[in-house]
Amino acid sequence: MSDRDFAATLAKGLDVLACFEQSAQNLTLPEITRRSGLDRAVVRRLCLTLTRCGYLEEGETGLRLAPRVLTLAGGYLGGLEVGRVVQPILRHAAEELDMEVALATRDRLQAVYVDRAAPASARVTLGFGIGSTLPLLHTAVGRMLLARSGPEVLDAALAARPAPRYSEATETAPERLRAAIEAAREQGYCIARDEFELGAAGVAVPVGALGQTPFVLATTASVNAFDDPARLDRVLDILRQSALSIGRVRGGR
Amino acid sequence: MSDRDFAATLAKGLDVLACFEQSAQNLTLPEITRRSGLDRAVVRRLCLTLTRCGYLEEGETGLRLAPRVLTLAGGYLGGLEVGRVVQPILRHAAEELDMEVALATRDRLQAVYVDRAAPASARVTLGFGIGSTLPLLHTAVGRMLLARSGPEVLDAALAARPAPRYSEATETAPERLRAAIEAAREQGYCIARDEFELGAAGVAVPVGALGQTPFVLATTASVNAFDDPARLDRVLDILRQSALSIGRVRGGR
């Protein structure tokens, strides 16, 4: 490769690992070969290495991620003091709102949940937990993140979108998406209804100071939960208060 | 290196990543060099590569893990259906017991939390969440895992232990540790008091069939919470019931 300061083998190995991010099922060697576009023999050797290092393990039908990736994530979460600090704040907010509350940040062109809390009353979980990803363009979380990221990220998101159409209400016009994100930046919060999943709505507020890695605090509910302005105000109030608490502790990061 | 099917560069890059697992703080290049034992120039190039691939990011003082590792963990958790299936079961158990309940597995020579739930009444969290690690030898979780793992793992754990002494009650005699683990295997549960942290006790039961990757379900409470045999029975009962539910769903894995 061209760059002398770039370890191609490492990058390829990471690409192989990344194949497991989306379809979490066991992947066979040929499947990985297809996804990664690498040579079959190379994939085999990289997978052997990843297995030996503990990042992959052999399942019945193919390879899958090993618990090792969790300890890595644990390192990240530990650095943010998610366990001691963030979790109680989220729990408190979730109870007060009686809704799911999540802290999210951005990984490339998607939003990713950093932590999450559900109220005790919730009998059903939505299936989104730590490490779950959401699209940037069509969720409140994502748009608030975009509003806090550099313009190049928004451009990339708009350019890369492979015609995602999650529901009939999904907004696809670039200029209207830009407008929605601009509005979120100015208002200091973002709300989205029906776009990612019919019947669901989300509200997101920013966490921490501008210029840092953007984090947002968000809550999800059924689509009409935020229709009453007074109710929405209350939600925003509690979210912002929690965001403040988290931002204070996270401090310099 | 010797083996033709081993990508040394990838392994080194993963070693660099692994440096961030423990001390979650920002690491400087010289610090990583020291920990990994690699050449300074190599570390620099590997870190550059890891940063470009999104696994590390630059902080104020040095490098740190990027949210990317969370999406990897999300892949692992998604494959286990932790979000939809495990989480509700844990929540239910936590409420019924009014104690923290966690699902854990083994990563090399440590236990790692896969998921966790706390009862609504809990005002304080212990700071252990997804990806947190515990020692194998001195916790109920760890011993139950060892009881379900191959003997070579136990031997390795006993051999590798760098004289860990978490409290005055920490058991260090190898033969007594073996006995405790043997007892856990036969009893079908494990209990440990005061050994990892004074004032704390844990109970663990196995999840799923033998011969698979071992998982355990565990709960933690203050040291005397399990003194009453009737209470302990109730705890075991609920844990085992939950373990059954999880094991049923997890099926072949």
Add this chain to the structure above:
DNA sequence: CCCACTATGTGCGATTATCGCACTTTTCGC
């Protein structure tokens, strides 16, 4: 029952990416 197709294992020579030393530049603490 056999054949075609897909998955898998692996040897080996050419290539080229990696290593790690050495030198330079920058930053930081005192």
Add this chain to the structure above:
DNA sequence: GCGAAAAGTGCGATAATCGCACATAGTGGG
């Protein structure tokens, strides 16, 4: 402003990687 630690970089030798090619095994359909 000085010394020390950190960071950036060029380059040649080395050895690791690549990826083709050949060989083998398993699977499902005709």
